[in-house]
Amino acid sequence: MPIKPENKKLYPDNWNDIREMADLLHCVFEYPNRDLTLLYSASLASSRPRGRVFMGHDASMELGNAINITADRDSTRYKKKIKEGFIDTSGPMVSFNPTVGKVDAVTSATEKYYAARGLISTNINGREVDITYLHIREWIDCIRTGKTPSANIEMAFQEGMTCIMAHRAYVEKRRVEWDPVNKKII
DSSP states (O other): OOOOGGGGGGSOOSSOSSOSSOSEEEEEEEEGGGTEEEEEEEEOSSOOOOOEEEEOSSEEEEESSSEEEEEOTTOSSSHHHHHTTSSOTTSOSEEEOTTTTSOOOOOSHHHHHHHHTTOSEEEETTEEEEHHHHHHHHHHHHHHHOOOOSSOHHHHHHHHHHHHHHHHHHHHTSOOOEETTTTEEO
């Protein structure tokens, strides 16, 4: 849906077109009951593929087709080794690519997109398992037993509401919170 001229000022953007979101979006999602804070950073500023990145005080771990662990230049744990030149913070200090030497079976653009972000398989008891298989198996088991799948309507609601809250915070230029009692954004 195109942006109405009177609302154009709500969507500051480098592009003069019909987009309704900015080129950059950085969100902080806080889940105090789970002792979890998640930073979501969306950037269309370059063509660099971005996987899932877990950032810690001493290093970060990026998951995609490979696993790369890079020491943080301000790390206290690796401070001495960085200073001595044993650890270079400009690139990974540990890199593991399980597909090295194997035939690339990922062919479609969608599969490549998800594979680059580490989203098509998981490791169970040392065995790589396609997550599509796990979802289908759980779905069939739930049909047979009458149980509710883990990716149920409640989970879909929570994920959808999180996206809506991020959009509302951006548009209204304020922090938003979820009221679990009245089930609404405040």
